[in-house]
Amino acid sequence: MRYQSQRVAYPYFVVALLLFGLQMVFGLLSAAKYLGPDPLLTILPFDVTKVIHTNLLLVWLLTAFMGAAYYLVPEESRVELYSVRLAYVQLGLWTGMGVTAVVGYMFGWTAGNKLLEQPFPLKIVIVIVMLMFLYNLGMTIRAGGRLTTTEGVLVGGLAFTALLYLPALFEFDNYTVSVFYRWWTVHLWVEGVWEMIQGALLAFLLIRLSGVDREVLEKWLYVIVGLTFISGILGTAHHYYWIGVPRYWLPIGGFFSALEPFVFLAMAMYAYYAIRRSGFAHPNRMALHWTIGSAVFSAIGAGLLGLAHTWPAVNKWTHGTLITPMHGHMAFFGAYVMIVLGMIAYAMPGLTGRSEDSRETSAHFWSFWLQISGMFGMTMAFAAAGITQTYLERILSIGYLDTQLKLQVHFLMLVATGILFTAGVALFLWDFFFQAGRPVAAPPRETLAPARSPAG
Amino acid sequence: MTKRAARLFFFISTLVSALIFTVLTIDSHRQFPKLTNAAAIDEHVIAGKHVWHQYNCTNCHTLLGEGAYYAPDLTKITAQRGAPYLREFLKNPGKFYSEERDGRLMPTLNLSDQEIDDVIAFLGWVSRIDTQGWPPRPILVRGSAVPGAASALGVPPPAAVSQDPVELGRAVYNATPPGCAACHSVAPGVNIVGPTLAGLPATAAARVAAPDYTGKAKDAAAYIREAIVEPNAHVLTGPTYAAGGRSLMPGDYGQTLTPEQIDQIVAYLLTLR
Numbered sequence: 001m002r003y004q005s006q007r008v009a010y011p012y013f014v015v016a017l018l019l020f021g022l023q024m025v026f027g028l029l030s031a032a033k034y035l036g037p038d039p040l041l042t043i044l045p046f047d048v049t050k051v052i053h054t055n056l057l058l059v060w061l062l063t064a065f066m067g068a069a070y071y072l073v074p075e076e077s078r079v080e081l082y083s084v085r086l087a088y089v090q091l092g093l094w095t096g097m098g099v100t101a102v103v104g105y106m107f108g109w110t111a112g113n114k115l116l117e118q119p120f121p122l123k124i125v126i127v128i129v130m131l132m133f134l135y136n137l138g139m140t141i142r143a144g145g146r147l148t149t150t151e152g153v154l155v156g157g158l159a160f161t162a163l164l165y166l167p168a169l170f171e172f173d174n175y176t177v178s179v180f181y182r183w184w185t186v187h188l189w190v191e192g193v194w195e196m197i198q199g200a201l202l203a204f205l206l207i208r209l210s211g212v213d214r215e216v217l218e219k220w221l222y223v224i225v226g227l228t229f230i231s232g233i234l235g236t237a238h239h240y241y242w243i244g245v246p247r248y249w250l251p252i253g254g255f256f257s258a259l260e261p262f263v264f265l266a267m268a269m270y271a272y273y274a275i276r277r278s279g280f281a282h283p284n285r286m287a288l289h290w291t292i293g294s295a296v297f298s299a300i301g302a303g304l305l306g307l308a309h310t311w312p313a314v315n316k317w318t319h320g321t322l323i324t325p326m327h328g329h330m331a332f333f334g335a336y337v338m339i340v341l342g343m344i345a346y347a348m349p350g351l352t353g354r355s356e357d358s359r360e361t362s363a364h365f366w367s368f369w370l371q372i373s374g375m376f377g378m379t380m381a382f383a384a385a386g387i388t389q390t391y392l393e394r395i396l397s398i399g400y401l402d403t404q405l406k407l408q409v410h411f412l413m414l415v416a417t418g419i420l421f422t423a424g425v426a427l428f429l430w431d432f433f434f435q436a437g438r439p440v441a442a443p444p445r446e447t448l449a450p451a452r453s454p455a456g
Numbered sequence: 457m458t459k460r461a462a463r464l465f466f467f468i469s470t471l472v473s474a475l476i477f478t479v480l481t482i483d484s485h486r487q488f489p490k491l492t493n494a495a496a497i498d499e500h501v502i503a504g505k506h507v508w509h510q511y512n513c514t515n516c517h518t519l520l521g522e523g524a525y526y527a528p529d530l531t532k533i534t535a536q537r538g539a540p541y542l543r544e545f546l547k548n549p550g551k552f553y554s555e556e557r558d559g560r561l562m563p564t565l566n567l568s569d570q571e572i573d574d575v576i577a578f579l580g581w582v583s584r585i586d587t588q589g590w591p592p593r594p595i596l597v598r599g600s601a602v603p604g605a606a607s608a609l610g611v612p613p614p615a616a617v618s619q620d621p622v623e624l625g626r627a628v629y630n631a632t633p634p635g636c637a638a639c640h641s642v643a644p645g646v647n648i649v650g651p652t653l654a655g656l657p658a659t660a661a662a663r664v665a666a667p668d669y670t671g672k673a674k675d676a677a678a679y680i681r682e683a684i685v686e687p688n689a690h691v692l693t694g695p696t697y698a699a700g701g702r703s704l705m706p707g708d709y710g711q712t713l714t715p716e717q718i719d720q721i722v723a724y725l726l727t728l729r
Contacts, residue, residue, distance in 0.1 A: 033526070033560070034526070035559075036555070036559045036560070037555040037556065037559070037560075038555065038560065038561075041555070041561065041563055042563060045516075045563045046515070046516050046524070046526045046527075046560075047512045047513075047515035047516045047524070047526075048512070048515075050515045050516070050524050050526070051512060051515045105512075108510075108511075108512070110509075110510070110512050111509060112508065112509030112510055112511070112512045112513065112514060112515075113509060113514070114514045114515070114522060114523055114524075117512070117515075149459075173497055173501075173502050173505070174488060174492055174494055174497060175492075175505055175519075175520075175578075175581075175582060175585075176488060176491070176492045176520075176585060177485075177488055177492075179520065179522065180481075180484065215459060218459065219457065219458070219459040219462045220462070222459070222462035222463050222465065222466040223457075223462050223465060223466070225466050225470075226462070226465045226466035226469045226470065227469075229466075229469060229470040229473050229474075230469045230470075230473055232473075233470070233473040233474055233477050234473055234476060234477055236477070241521075241588075241590070242520060242521055242587045242588055242590035242591075243520045243521075243522070243585075243587065244488075244491050244492045244520070244585035244586055244587060245484050245487075245488075245491065246483065246484055246487045246491065247588055248480070249480070249484075250588070252480070316589075316590060316591075316592055317592065319521040319590065319591075320518040320521030320522065320523070320525065320529050321525065322525050324525065325525065393595060393596075394591065394592075394593065394595065395593070397593045397594055397595075397596055398596070398599070399596040399597055399598035399599040399648070400527075400528040400529070400595065400596065400597050400598070401528070401553070401558045401559070401560075401597060401598045402598060402599065404559060404560070405558070405559050408559075
């Protein structure tokens with residue numbers, strides 16, 4: 001950490017991680033409901049626990065993105081943040097929005113549009129927060145007079161995140177049209193501009209952790225982001241199967257989303273290349289774990305498991321089955337959760353003034369491996385359940401409810417591995433709050449350890 | 457490749473993709489009215505869409521295959537169940553399903569009659585959206601007997617098999633619409649929502665002969681025809697069969713099926729001895 005104002009990232013990480021913990025509670029509750037009679041049916045039914053589970057994911061990831069950006073942008077632009085106060089106001093407003101949404105869902109206050117359930121007034125708050133955030137970043141970059149490719153891609157991703165949220169503000173009488181534009185937000189976020197954010201954070205971390213030449217990494221960052229949009233924009237079509245849109249979206253969706261794995265493959269190769277050049281030399285080995293983990297897990301979860309059901313002839317049978325959460329869980333975890341946990345692990349020694357290897361605690365290691373194995377197990381449980389469901393319900397036309405009863409063993413597996421994953425998250429939180437220390441003032445510039453900015 | 461070339465690659469590929477996407481979006485808008493039967497979107501359908509959103513339906517069910525995966529897909533539900541059944545179901549799901557038997561149950565939402573009618577109108581409109589043949593086979597809510605779900609085994613379209621009325625009737629029976637197989641199995645003892653039709657000729661003959669019979673039919677064939685066209689002529693009692701003395705079977709098969717199709721179904725059902 002070089003700039004005092006980077007410390008504002010810390011409260012963002014605090015809020016993000018607390019919401020991450022809360023997301024686990026609602027995830028486990030939702031999973032348990034698959035096992036049969038639900039004692040909470042009348043007070044906290046599945047739709048409520050599920051909507052909170054997914055919304056918390058979106059909110060905490062965005063919180064962590066914001067924190068990461070506030071850490072990264074001053075360092076890249078070599079200037080203090082434009083306004084620390086604005087960043088705090090923004091965090092307060094944002095957290096208030098998130099908490100209101102969660103409480104609201106419990107009392108049935110919902111817009112009921114999948115993943116965009118935030119009621120209209122809260123959507124407006126989200127837009128205001130995003131504008132405050134982008135203004136603060138923009139003014140910082142302007143003051144610094146220096147815009148690196150890495151931060152440009154990051155800020156571009158964040159700006160498009162805000163822009164693509166706008167379709168969510170409109171309502172359409174035609175359900176098909178409303179589904180059509182819902183994907184402009186949801187798909188173009190997670191398979192478009194958020195990959196810009198992931199790519200930028202990955203580039204930042206690789207530059208800092210491996211010491212590979214910035215010019216080389218940033219050149220490939222452009223290529224990765226270019227590939228993301230070639231496959232991602234027209235790949236939106238794979239959400240346009242069977243929903244009442246023209247038929248030509250089928251082959252387009254099949255072709256372009258089949259290219260999506262290349263993006264993730266490129267990111268994995270990117271990380272591999274950087275690490276091969278430098279080895280695991282950087283003392284912050286946990287940050288390295290999460291960074292490489294993100295590149296590998298997103299290649300499997302988002303790339304390969306997405307490809308598994310993206311071809312129209314396959315999707316015809318799997319559409320709307322548990323195959324989708326199989327892909328969704330591992331993709332989100334690999335692409336976004338792991339990269340922000342890597343960012344947090346990387347930023348902490350700087351924020352707390354401790355040594356670079358101070359993050360290498362056994363709790364942190366356990367947290368990493370428990371989350372990896374838990375997520376792998378959950379993915380496998382969803383996969384087994386989804387394949388069986390496809391075969392019994394879609395191919396043999398056995399009733400939905402009868403089929404679900406035959407999937408019980410996979411749901412048991414889901415709950416068991418979900419508990420494993422949650423234990424990993426709990427350890428991460430415990431380590432973050434009780435072992436990692438608290439932020440301190442930045443050291444005077446000249447005492448900076450050179451290891452922190454090998455290619456600065 | 458230089459960094460400048462990489463940047464150029466990024467800008468050009470993004471721009472071209474976005475441009476193609478925009479053109480296709482505009483063209484899709486041109487086709488939406490026809491593909492989605494948009495002329496049929498009236499105030500009930502719109503109100504029903506609000507009900508769908510307001511009650512967070514999509515976070516358990518799927519519609520057009522999108523949503524959560526905790527409850528059945530409802531894309532074609534109105535073609536399978538019919539309004540009388542759905543009305544009764546939405547008032548009290550516990551009457552039709554149980555947590556003990558099915559593992560899960562829809563909570564009672566206390567919808568008003570108006571909300572129920574609206575959401576059924578909305579789902580009815582959705583069921584007629586051109587989904588390019590999806591789902592390829594009916595997605596059933598319940599029904600566990602593979603022999604009963606003959607449609608699952610891939611019955612060829614009627615014209616391809618023969619001109620035999622029984623075979624034609626089997627094909628109509630297994631098609632959606634009319635969706636007979638979604639509620640009635642042909643396996644003995646398997647009652648999905650309506651009673652099983654296994655052994656129907658004998659059951660029907662016994663029914664017309666019974667003193668409490670309220671219809672006009674004199675024999676099994678006439679009884680089956682009457683039960684299809686006019687389900688309220690003789691109402692069977694059973695928690696999922698009827699409510700308030702009215703059958704929960706759709707009452708409009710007399711209009712939606714051709715007389716030939718009804719003949720064919722009757723011919724087929726008469727073979728289920």
